[in-house]
Amino acid sequence: MTKLTAEKLSISYDSTSIINNIDLHIPEGKISIIIGSNGCGKSTILRSLARLLKPTQGCIYLNGKDIHQHSSKEVAKQLAILPQSPEAPEDLTVKELCYYGRHPHKGLFARYSTEDHKIVSDALQSTKMEHLSDRTLDALSGGQRQRAWIAMALAQGTDLLLLDEPTTYLDLAHQIEVLELLRNLNKQQNRTIVMVLHDLNQAARYADHLISISSGKIYTEGSPTQVFTEEMIEEVFGLSCKIIDNPVDHSPLCIPTGIYKKNFSK
Amino acid sequence: MNKNIKKQRARRYIIGFISVFLLIAGIFIHVSVGSSSIGITDVIKALFQPDNSKQTTVIQTLRLPRAVLAALIGASLAVAGALMQAITRNSLASPQVFGVNAGASLAIVVATILFPELHSKTTVYFAFLGSALGGITVYLFAAGGKVTHIKLALAGMAVHLFLSSLTQGVIVLNEDATDVLYWLVGSINGKNWSHVLILLPWSVFGLLAAFIMGRSISILVLGENMATGLGEKVQWIRLVSGVIVIILAGSSVAVAGPIGFIGLMVPHIARKLVGGDYQRILPFSALLGGILLIYADILSRFIAYPFESPVGIVTALIGAPFFLYLARKGRNIKQ
Amino acid sequence: MNAKKHPYGILSVLLLILVMIAFISLGIGAVYTSPVEVFTNLIGKSQSNHFILFNYRIPRMLLAVIVGASLAVSGAILQGILKNPLASPDVIGVTKGSGLFAVAVLIIFPGASMVALPFSAFLGAAVIAIALMLFSYTQSTKTHSLALIGVALGAICQAGIQYFMIKFPDNVNTTLLWLTGSLWGRGWNEMWFLIPCLILIPLIIIFISKLDILNLGDEMAVGLGERIKYVRYTLLSISVILTGASVAVVGSIGFIGLISPHIGRRLVGSRSKFLLPVSALIGALFLLLADTVGRGVVPPIEIPSGIVTAIIGAPYFLYLLRREQKNK
Numbered sequence: 001m002t003k004l005t006a007e008k009l010s011i012s013y014d015s016t017s018i019i020n021n022i023d024l025h026i027p028e029g030k031i032s033i034i035i036g037s038n039g040c041g042k043s044t045i046l047r048s049l050a051r052l053l054k055p056t057q058g059c060i061y062l063n064g065k066d067i068h069q070h071s072s073k074e075v076a077k078q079l080a081i082l083p084q085s086p087e088a089p090e091d092l093t094v095k096e097l098c099y100y101g102r103h104p105h106k107g108l109f110a111r112y113s114t115e116d117h118k119i120v121s122d123a124l125q126s127t128k129m130e131h132l133s134d135r136t137l138d139a140l141s142g143g144q145r146q147r148a149w150i151a152m153a154l155a156q157g158t159d160l161l162l163l164d165e166p167t168t169y170l171d172l173a174h175q176i177e178v179l180e181l182l183r184n185l186n187k188q189q190n191r192t193i194v195m196v197l198h199d200l201n202q203a204a205r206y207a208d209h210l211i212s213i214s215s216g217k218i219y220t221e222g223s224p225t226q227v228f229t230e231e232m233i234e235e236v237f238g239l240s241c242k243i244i245d246n247p248v249d250h251s252p253l254c255i256p257t258g259i260y261k262k263n264f265s266k
Numbered sequence: 267m268n269k270n271i272k273k274q275r276a277r278r279y280i281i282g283f284i285s286v287f288l289l290i291a292g293i294f295i296h297v298s299v300g301s302s303s304i305g306i307t308d309v310i311k312a313l314f315q316p317d318n319s320k321q322t323t324v325i326q327t328l329r330l331p332r333a334v335l336a337a338l339i340g341a342s343l344a345v346a347g348a349l350m351q352a353i354t355r356n357s358l359a360s361p362q363v364f365g366v367n368a369g370a371s372l373a374i375v376v377a378t379i380l381f382p383e384l385h386s387k388t389t390v391y392f393a394f395l396g397s398a399l400g401g402i403t404v405y406l407f408a409a410g411g412k413v414t415h416i417k418l419a420l421a422g423m424a425v426h427l428f429l430s431s432l433t434q435g436v437i438v439l440n441e442d443a444t445d446v447l448y449w450l451v452g453s454i455n456g457k458n459w460s461h462v463l464i465l466l467p468w469s470v471f472g473l474l475a476a477f478i479m480g481r482s483i484s485i486l487v488l489g490e491n492m493a494t495g496l497g498e499k500v501q502w503i504r505l506v507s508g509v510i511v512i513i514l515a516g517s518s519v520a521v522a523g524p525i526g527f528i529g530l531m532v533p534h535i536a537r538k539l540v541g542g543d544y545q546r547i548l549p550f551s552a553l554l555g556g557i558l559l560i561y562a563d564i565l566s567r568f569i570a571y572p573f574e575s576p577v578g579i580v581t582a583l584i585g586a587p588f589f590l591y592l593a594r595k596g597r598n599i600k601q
Numbered sequence: 602m603n604a605k606k607h608p609y610g611i612l613s614v615l616l617l618i619l620v621m622i623a624f625i626s627l628g629i630g631a632v633y634t635s636p637v638e639v640f641t642n643l644i645g646k647s648q649s650n651h652f653i654l655f656n657y658r659i660p661r662m663l664l665a666v667i668v669g670a671s672l673a674v675s676g677a678i679l680q681g682i683l684k685n686p687l688a689s690p691d692v693i694g695v696t697k698g699s700g701l702f703a704v705a706v707l708i709i710f711p712g713a714s715m716v717a718l719p720f721s722a723f724l725g726a727a728v729i730a731i732a733l734m735l736f737s738y739t740q741s742t743k744t745h746s747l748a749l750i751g752v753a754l755g756a757i758c759q760a761g762i763q764y765f766m767i768k769f770p771d772n773v774n775t776t777l778l779w780l781t782g783s784l785w786g787r788g789w790n791e792m793w794f795l796i797p798c799l800i801l802i803p804l805i806i807i808f809i810s811k812l813d814i815l816n817l818g819d820e821m822a823v824g825l826g827e828r829i830k831y832v833r834y835t836l837l838s839i840s841v842i843l844t845g846a847s848v849a850v851v852g853s854i855g856f857i858g859l860i861s862p863h864i865g866r867r868l869v870g871s872r873s874k875f876l877l878p879v880s881a882l883i884g885a886l887f888l889l890l891a892d893t894v895g896r897g898v899v900p901p902i903e904i905p906s907g908i909v910t911a912i913i914g915a916p917y918f919l920y921l922l923r924r925e926q927k928n929k
Contacts (some may be wrong), residue, residue, distance in 0.1 A: 014669075047820070050824060051823075052820050052823055052824070071826075072823060072826045072827065072828055073826035073827075074826075076824060076825050076826030077826070080824065081820070081821075081825065082821075082824075083818065083820035083821055083825035085818075086817060086818050086820075086821045087816070087817060087821075088816065088817055089816055089870075089871040091870045091871055092871070094873075096872070100630065100813070100814060100825060101811065101825070102819065103814055103825045103826065103827075104825055104826035106810075156825070165728075246758040269912075330787040358749075361702070401926075406900070420685060420687035420692055421750065422690065423687075423692045423752050423755065424689075424692055424828055424859065424918060426688055427691055427692065427855050427856075428855075428914070428918065430910060431781065431855055431907060431911040431916070432780050432908075432911055432912075434777060434780065435781055435905070435907070435908035435911060437777060450763060451763045451767065477794060525758075527756075558809075575764065575767060575768075576763075576767060578760075579760050579763060579764050579767070580754035582756060582759070582760030582763075583757070585762055585763070586756040586760060587753075589752075589753040589756060590750060590753040590754070590757075592749075592753075595734070
């Protein structure tokens with residue numbers, strides 16, 4: 001299993017500090033979800049974990065070695081990232097997109113092997129996209145398109161899957177579609193998933209490990225029942241709420257009751 | 267709070283005074299400098315106590331009209347640029363980027379070659395036609411929807427390329443090359459009062475019209491939906507402004523060729539100095555544009571001494587680095 | 602969009618058309634040669650127009666094909682790197698930079714050796730490319746800045762070119778002609794300049810997959826293990842060399858690099874594997890046609906190819922603009 005950790009990580013843009021000296025260990029084989037209010041740095045954390053950003057201080061370790069010491073291709077074989085709003089030419093088919101996922105494993109002239117074909121086909125199956133594999137991306141619904149991108153990430157063949165707000169532009173049904181897919185991938189294929197989510201209740205429901213970020217620091221992390229408290233939501237989100245048991249699966253559910261009237265300066 | 271406003275207002279007045287002073291000083295310098303220098307006192311004498319000396323004649327028939335022309339054209343192009351940047355909400359908009367200049371000069375070149383006997387007063391109408399065509403082409407692409415700076419710049423550049431290659435082509439195929447070359451660059455050399463007279467009515471009309479539109483433009487800049495909500499007729503404002511731009515830019519190109527970058531640079535500087543209200547930006551751009559072109563023209567007498575260069579080259583040499591600076595700042599430009 | 606399903610078919614058809622047009626173009630010019638005569642000359646059974654064919658027409662045809670292909674490929678690469686359908690060497694200032702340096706040499710050293718001209722064209726293109734890279738360095742080569750900066754640099758070069766033309770008015774005509782772009786008087790000698798093109802174009806195959814990955818967005822490309830800066834700079838350099846060589850031979854011809862990739866995309870989609878070769882063929886056809894038409898319309902007067910490409914290219918470009926607008 002691939003290990004991903006951050007140690008004493010700090011990131012600043014110009015002279016503003018976004019992330020302030022955090023330590024993070026991503027639990028293997030689990031779904032970890034990062035939550036926090038806008039601008040707190042959750043996307044920044046995810047992107048630095050994926051080596052898209054260089055730390056101002058501190059280090060990200062992939063399997064014990066500094067991630068920036070690995071070649072980018074090496075990292076791509078261990079860790080797949082699905083950024084926010086990925087772009088693609090409209091006339092690309094789902095299958096063609098998937099094959100790009102094999103790119104880190106191919107040299108300059110290498111052609112696709114039988115193994116590659118199998119991996120792509122498995123990825124399409126896992127995401128239930130085989131019947132759509134010859135459709136172009138612009139002919140898909142939002143949820144289907146996200147599944148296509150996830151299929152590509154799966155084709156990369158990595159233990160680790162990082163996703164930056166994968167549900168933000170989708171309607172509710174498609175959001176659940178994507179989240180259920182990710183849960184299945186975690187349970188059935190034992191992939192470690194780390195994602196940033198906007199929706200608190202979805203985060204509480206789907207996470208094995210919840211990380212809440214406030215002002216560039218980790219406020220608290222742990223299981224949803226441990227982390228999802230009225231106090232946390234007040235402090236991190238400035239929201240008064242009542243936490244009850246979700247009647248469907250008994251995960252914590254947050255019902256807002258008003259604005260938290262402390263000196264909330266964010 | 268009040269102290270700040272007062273300070274701002276005071277600052278603006280000071281800037282205004284300095285600008286007017288610079289303008290007048292510029293005119294004097296412009297008139298006195300040249301292949302034969304004329305002292306400042308002589309200039310003052312010539313202007314206010316004209317006699318029949320050779321110097322006075324030189325000043326009155328050659329130098330003064332040229333200075334006046336520079337001021338007028340600078341003002342017109344600057345205001346045209348400011349209007350364009352407001353309508354398209356794109357800080358890179360300007361008569362040059364929008365193909366307005368190139369369209370006008372193509373039209374003039376074609377007209378001059380097809381109808382050599384045509385009086386200069388009538389070629390202005392060709393310029394209008396050309397600038398309208400050029401501007402509309404780019405506008406079709408750039409108006410409405412989200413158009414980033416880069417799309418505008420590239421579209422404008424492509425249209426500009428097209429128009430100027432046509433212009434070049436026409437020149438190449440026609441033997442009369444050297445003369446018409448100036449039309450590719452823009453110059454005020456050798457212009458006299460007749461040119462001023464051609465330009466004056468259009469410039470004055472255009473500038474006044476623009477100033478009157480000031481408040482509507484300010485509201486337009488708040489956003490289409492906002493402006494409509496405040497009762498402004500957005501399409502109408504855009505149309506009228508477009509016409510004003512064509513008049514200002516077209517007439518300037520008709521008289522002096524496609525002088526570039528004034529329309530691009532001046533509104534930015536004006537905005538920095540007097541804030542975001544177009545009722546102030548427009549007149550101030552006019553002032554600033556006049557100043558800029560006068561001094562650029564003064565410079566143009568020296569960069570290839572003792573030959574005079576077309577002022578269009580000087581504005582390009584100043585303006586292109588400015589454009590570069592804008593391009594780098596790109597991320598932070600608010601639309 | 603059935604065309605997109607048969608890319609190999611399209612490639613073959615284009616190749617066939619190219620060969621046909623090339624053949625026909627050999628016959629057109631101040632002295633008309635019928636296709637039969639051309640054929641008999643080529644296979645050596647006749648010497649009737651041997652001189653014209655082998656010393657003028659054939660090299661000229663080959664030059665047109667290679668330059669057209671090079672400019673088209675250069676444009677396709679730039680449109681890919683900059684992710685903007687309006688990018689092309691003419692618009693980004695690379696052609697202008699080439700032109701500036703070449704004009705400077707033409708004017709300041711009129712007696713310069715044959716090598717000086719292409720060398721200065723290369724140098725000019727390279728200088729612009731380096732300036733592009735330097736100026737955009739701090740913003741991690743954001744594609745938007747790169748293109749905008751190119752436009753600004755092009756404007757500076759344009760001013761420089763005009764300065765030369767005005768400072769040295771005696772050479773204005775030749776300079777203008779050169780700037781408009783033409784194959785007049787080009788022959789076997791100029792073929793040497795195109796050696797880099799002949800080497801580079803096949804070499805591009807290596808970069809095809811990387812170009813496609815770039816199209817997925819910067820972060821995605823990094824996520825898939827690509828070193829995007831390196832790839833972008835290398836591709837930019839290739840584009841620059843292709844453009845520099847082309848400008849050295851024909852002067853600054855416009856629209857080929859802009860339009861050929863567009864047509865290519867409509868025919869075979871945006872996968873570089875097919876887009877690049879198809880664009881190359883289209884570019885070759887475009888320039889060949891332009892040159893042939895320029896020669897054949899009012900012989901013996903030759904209309905410079907640059908004007909023909911502008912006349913054909915511009916309306917199509919305007920049509921493209923409208924289409925883009927509608928798609929919004």
